[in-house]
Amino acid sequence: xxxxxxxxxxxxxxxxxxxxEILQVLRENSDLxxxxxxxxxxxxxxxxxxxxxxxxxxxxxxHPHQTFQAVMLIRLGQxxxxxxxxxxxxxxxxxxxxxxxxxxxxxxxxxYLYHVRSLxxxxxxxxxxxxxxxxxxxxxxxxVTSPVLMxxxxxxxxxxxxxxxxPRDGRTMTELLLKxxxxxxxxxxxxxPFKIYSPEILVKEKNRQALYQDLLKALVGSPEEGGxxxxxxxxxxxxxxxxLSESKARLAKIDAEVLIRWNHPQKGLLFPGTFLPLxxxxxxxxPLGKWLFYEFARFQERNKGNPLENSLAYSIxxxxxxxxxxxxxxxxxxxxxxxxxxxxxxxxxxxxxxLYEEPERTRQLxxxxxxxxxPLSLDDFGTGYSSLTNIHQFPISxxxxxQSFVRNLPGNSQDLAIVQSTLMMGKAMGLSVIAEGVETxxxxxxxxxxGCDRIQGxxxxxxxxxxxxxxxxERIHFQGMLFEVRNxxx
Ligand code: C2E
Ligand code: CA
Ligand code: CA
Numbered sequence: 001x002x003x004x005x006x007x008x009x010x011x012x013x014x015x016x017x018x019x020x021e022i023l024q025v026l027r028e029n030s031d032l033x034x035x036x037x038x039x040x041x042x043x044x045x046x047x048x049x050x051x052x053x054x055x056x057x058x059x060x061x062x063h064p065h066q067t068f069q070a071v072m073l074i075r076l077g078q079x080x081x082x083x084x085x086x087x088x089x090x091x092x093x094x095x096x097x098x099x100x101x102x103x104x105x106x107x108x109x110x111x112y113l114y115h116v117r118s119l120x121x122x123x124x125x126x127x128x129x130x131x132x133x134x135x136x137x138x139x140x141x142x143x144v145t146s147p148v149l150m151x152x153x154x155x156x157x158x159x160x161x162x163x164x165x166x167p168r169d170g171r172t173m174t175e176l177l178l179k180x181x182x183x184x185x186x187x188x189x190x191x192x193p194f195k196i197y198s199p200e201i202l203v204k205e206k207n208r209q210a211l212y213q214d215l216l217k218a219l220v221g222s223p224e225e226g227g228x229x230x231x232x233x234x235x236x237x238x239x240x241x242x243x244l245s246e247s248k249a250r251l252a253k254i255d256a257e258v259l260i261r262w263n264h265p266q267k268g269l270l271f272p273g274t275f276l277p278l279x280x281x282x283x284x285x286x287p288l289g290k291w292l293f294y295e296f297a298r299f300q301e302r303n304k305g306n307p308l309e310n311s312l313a314y315s316i317x318x319x320x321x322x323x324x325x326x327x328x329x330x331x332x333x334x335x336x337x338x339x340x341x342x343x344x345x346x347x348x349x350x351x352x353x354x355l356y357e358e359p360e361r362t363r364q365l366x367x368x369x370x371x372x373x374x375p376l377s378l379d380d381f382g383t384g385y386s387s388l389t390n391i392h393q394f395p396i397s398x399x400x401x402x403q404s405f406v407r408n409l410p411g412n413s414q415d416l417a418i419v420q421s422t423l424m425m426g427k428a429m430g431l432s433v434i435a436e437g438v439e440t441x442x443x444x445x446x447x448x449x450x451g452c453d454r455i456q457g458x459x460x461x462x463x464x465x466x467x468x469x470x471x472x473x474e475r476i477h478f479q480g481m482l483f484e485v486r487n488x489x490x
Contacts, residue, residue: 041093042100044115050122054173057112057124061166069126069166070133071173073180074103074144075188076119077158084118095148095155102143106136122177137161141193160187161194169197211278214264219287231288233295234259234463237472238315238434238456239483244448247441249483254473257315257349257456258296259463260288280319289322290331296346297339299466304340308473315347315377320354324361329368336372343373347398350376352384355394363394370395382418392429399426403437406457410446420450427451441487459485 037049045053061069076099083092096118103121107113112124123140127133141161147154162184170176179197182205187195195201218230235256242252262270279285296316303309322328335341348369355362355378366376377398378391382405391399401422405415419435426433435447438457447455460483464472476483 039100039115041096042115044100044104044113044121046114047116050112050114050116053112058173068168069124070137070163071166071176071180072123072125072137072140072161072163073116073177073184074121074123074140074159074161075184076144077160079155080119080157083155091150091155094150095157098148099144099157102146103140106139106143122180137163137194145193160184160192162187162197163194164197208278211275212282212284215275215279215282215284215288218262218264219284219291230263230265231291231295232261232263232465233292233299234261234465235314235469236456236463237461237469238454239460241448241453241455242481244444244485247485249444249485251476251481251483252453254311254476255313255315256469257463258292258317260292261463276319280321283321285319285321286325289319289325292316293331293335293341297335297341300340300342306470308477309470312473313345313347315349317349317379318354320351320357323350323354323365324357329365329372332369332374333372344375347375347377349379349400351379352381355391356385359393366395382422396431398432398434400456401433401435401452403457406435406437406443406447407439409443416446416450419447419452423450423452441485444485459487 037046037052038044039046080092080095083095086092100115100121103113103123107123107125111126112122114122116122121144125133125136127136141159144159145157147156149155162180162182164170164176164179164183166176169179179202182201183195183197186201186204187193236259238255238257239249239251240253240255241249243250260272260276262275264270276285279288293316296314318328332341332343336343350366370376375397376395377400378396379400380402381399383402399422401419405418405422408415409419410416423433432454433452434454434456435443435452436456438444438447438455438459440459443457444455444459461472
């Protein structure tokens, strides 16, 4: 058709252009593939590459059959995540590059290293013996966690490592990775540098999952189906003494701390230690905490007309996550406006870890709660890293001396000194100080002798149900506020 040479020339050019375009697309595609298979910062192979290599790796592990292989998952600490999210991305990239490079230097020929996620590295190592595995593991951790020099400063790097073993822990990569990941989770949870997978970890994880499902069901199910009503409020008296003789105490006031219990349909009555950490970790503490405030308001409503019950003030524990949730103040505000809940008679107990996460934001929230009329208490005092002077920045009105300092009174002179100085400084700063976990007469006498007139503990009473609390308060009033102190009251 194209007899004209000019047209042939044009056509050739067109075809060539088209070829170039196709080549360009192909190049870009392979470039994309290459980029997917190689991390931009560390230049190490990625998860996509691992996926492609899996068959080869497993084949090499089974032909000829190797003794064992270690799958190690290394996760850098949160400080690197913070660096990643800061404006200084160059600093983050430099640290990642350095760590990738250090690992690469360590990995012997024929073994594998991947950069599987921004903070996660995967090493597959074939040890000659369990001794060489231990040495290698220590070396990996040592190299990864050596500080990285950045200009004139050093970046601290923390890391955790989880390890599973082929073929002991699994014969597929999915299984081995899952188990290395579970081990890593355990290492992180227990603040350990590394953890080697063991079957108990899987059992623990399965129990955790089951408990999580139960907790979820208990929270979302309607009360008719057992939801929320599975939880119950207990009340532990917090008393103020006006006098103490050998075995008789005169009480000036009775207050109570609200403590949650879970009536698990199969497991029976569960204490907070068995489910609150999971609730806190998974965020379920937020609906649970909210339910607790509403339930407490209903309790107040029920007892509105009861003069004895009305004389009590209460404390409610607030966990760190609850304090960072955006609607805590709002929920409390609504309850104060619409229910029998009285701010002045509801102390919020916080732990030190609540205060220092985001001190500025926390201070603002605490100021707001204080303005709304809620007294604030610092629980477990002495177990964190607060000094009395930095507590002063927060609108706290009560300190609870942690039970660990009370337990060994009066014998332990160090604890005596700590309790004594907390009492003195607390009082000098106008704070009310209460000792918790008082179990013996000797502890009570010692505390009273040091000027501590506020006490909570099994010596006075265990946590009680609503009706038990009622009886307790009635009994004390009936006895003219006298209380017989007996060592094995419980
Ligand atoms: P906590 O606030 O320090 O509460 C004191 C814990 O010590 C309670 O355990 C109480 O039963 C126990 N206890 C009281 N007197 C004595 C004593 O004389 N000796 C000994 N050995 N122990 C004593 P419980 O009820 O198991 O609560 C454990 C923790 O769970 C509480 O520690 C608190 O941090 C948390 N918690 C309990 N209820 C709630 C809640 O409703 N919300 C939140 N956020 N946390 C809660
Ligand atoms: Ca408490
Ligand atoms: Ca406490």
